[in-house]
Amino acid sequence: MKQLNVGLVGYKFMGKAHSNAYRSVPLFFPDLPAMPVMKAICGRDQVGVEQAAAQFGWESTETDFGALIARDDIDIIDIGTPNNVHCEQVIQAAEAGKQIACEKPIGMTVAEARGMVDAVTKAGVKHTVWFNYRRVPAVALIKQMIDEGKLGQIYHFRGTYLQDWIVDPDFPLVWRLRDEIAGSGAHGDLAAHLIDLARYLVGEFDEVVGMDKTFIKERPLELEATGLSGTASSQKGEVTVDDAMLFLTHFKNGAVGSFEATRFATGRKNYNRIEINGSKGSLAWCFEDMNQVQFFSKEDDARHQGFRTILATESDHPYVGAYWPPGHIIGYEHTFINQVRDFVTAVANDTEIAPDMVDGLRCQEVLEAVTTSCRERSWIKIPG
Numbered sequence: 001m002k003q004l005n006v007g008l009v010g011y012k013f014m015g016k017a018h019s020n021a022y023r024s025v026p027l028f029f030p031d032l033p034a035m036p037v038m039k040a041i042c043g044r045d046q047v048g049v050e051q052a053a054a055q056f057g058w059e060s061t062e063t064d065f066g067a068l069i070a071r072d073d074i075d076i077i078d079i080g081t082p083n084n085v086h087c088e089q090v091i092q093a094a095e096a097g098k099q100i101a102c103e104k105p106i107g108m109t110v111a112e113a114r115g116m117v118d119a120v121t122k123a124g125v126k127h128t129v130w131f132n133y134r135r136v137p138a139v140a141l142i143k144q145m146i147d148e149g150k151l152g153q154i155y156h157f158r159g160t161y162l163q164d165w166i167v168d169p170d171f172p173l174v175w176r177l178r179d180e181i182a183g184s185g186a187h188g189d190l191a192a193h194l195i196d197l198a199r200y201l202v203g204e205f206d207e208v209v210g211m212d213k214t215f216i217k218e219r220p221l222e223l224e225a226t227g228l229s230g231t232a233s234s235q236k237g238e239v240t241v242d243d244a245m246l247f248l249t250h251f252k253n254g255a256v257g258s259f260e261a262t263r264f265a266t267g268r269k270n271y272n273r274i275e276i277n278g279s280k281g282s283l284a285w286c287f288e289d290m291n292q293v294q295f296f297s298k299e300d301d302a303r304h305q306g307f308r309t310i311l312a313t314e315s316d317h318p319y320v321g322a323y324w325p326p327g328h329i330i331g332y333e334h335t336f337i338n339q340v341r342d343f344v345t346a347v348a349n350d351t352e353i354a355p356d357m358v359d360g361l362r363c364q365e366v367l368e369a370v371t372t373s374c375r376e377r378s379w380i381k382i383p384g
């Protein structure tokens with residue numbers, strides 16, 4: 001069988017999620033057209049990257065990204081680093097002719113994102129962005145139902161992405177709270193996923209208006225951190241990103257949308273919830289119950305109308321046939337496995353893959369327009 005050798009950069013939260021996906025994909029999708037091989041993992045710290053390689057199952061390590069992309073035994077470069085290095089890493093990987101999977105948000109600015117799209121287009125490589133919530137079976141089912149016309153004309157998209165991991169003012173100043181590394185706060189981290197889901201399920205944005213808030217302006221500097229946790233030092237530094245972001249949109253197709261992203265929703269852990277209301281019905285989904293879809297249909301007998309719960313675990317629901325018998329639910333990690341399956345298939349068969357770097361750019365345009373709107377306190381048109 002054909003092999004596709006993967007080189008991954010970044011070995012903490014997303015590094016682990018992506019590693020698990022490459023490891024697990026052949027178990028669940030044995031009919032893959034090519035087998036991903038976990039060839040090399042890259043990080044700046046020799047000891048840390050060697051530990052990660054041993055734990056996750058990578059064949060070799062690199063401590064220099066340039067050395068990773070110079071290797072001719074690597075086909076795919078997977079980027080799981082913080083947002084401020086995505087642009088240079090994607091452009092370098094594209095120039096080296098590698099296929100690319102990049103974490104979201106793809107860059108810090110629209111200008112960066114445009115440069116990334118230009119580079120992958122010029123190089124003619126395949127590219128995908130880890131907007132992995134598209135690959136929750138329940139969300140993919142919602143997409144099918146909308147495309148089948150179950151909602152009729154769409155009026156509303158309502159997205160809330162709520163977490164609470166920094167509500168403690170003594171939580172340290174990790175990279176996600178520093179503008180020069182993250183580019184924005186809850187906005188690029190959480191609203192980026194909502195924006196992608198809104199584009200996927202409803203359509204393109206026309207204009208936006210937003211408001212942001214930073215509740216805690218100073219925090220202890222970090223001693224050590226990974227993903228959404230860290231330890232604090234006794235010195236303090238300034239928080240330079242939003243803690244919460246709210247915005248409204250007009251979509252080009254006439255629908256309207258509201259969005260709320262925050263890390264200060266006490267008690268909410270990964271409450272990524274969407275609701276879509278149309279002329280014939282409504283659909284709702286929340287990640288904290290990720291296998292369930294709520295569906296209301298005006299086409300039901302009026303005496304029986306009400307929201308019904310669909311458990312998206314039947315074998316004919318998207319992706320689900322690869323896993324367990326009905327009712328044996330799946331989790332967060334499966335969204336990454338599903339995306340690896342689709343990306344590897346696209347690379348091996350030279351077929352389309354979405355979301356790609358252009359979707360990443362469209363998301364960045366909305367992110368940046370909302371930020372401009374907050375600054376200028378006015379509606380901002382989305383380019384294009």
Ligand SMILES: NC(=O)c1ccc[n+]([C@@H]2O[C@H](COP(=O)([O-])OP(=O)(O)OC[C@H]3O[C@@H](n4cnc5c(N)ncnc54)[C@H](O)[C@@H]3O)[C@@H](O)[C@H]2O)c1
Pocket residue numbers: 009010011012013014015042043044065080081082083085103104105130131132189225226227228
């Ligand atoms: N798709 C999702 O659901 C999802 C979830 C979490 C994070 N993310 C995204 O994934 C990316 C990484 O987030 P994370 O939570 O894994 O962060 P993390 O802090 O857990 O891990 C980041 C890794 O990148 C490494 N790194 C940092 N700067 C580097 C550099 N210049 N060169 C090489 N390595 C470098 C760190 O050492 C670490 O191994 C971010 O863009 C984030 O927005 C996406």
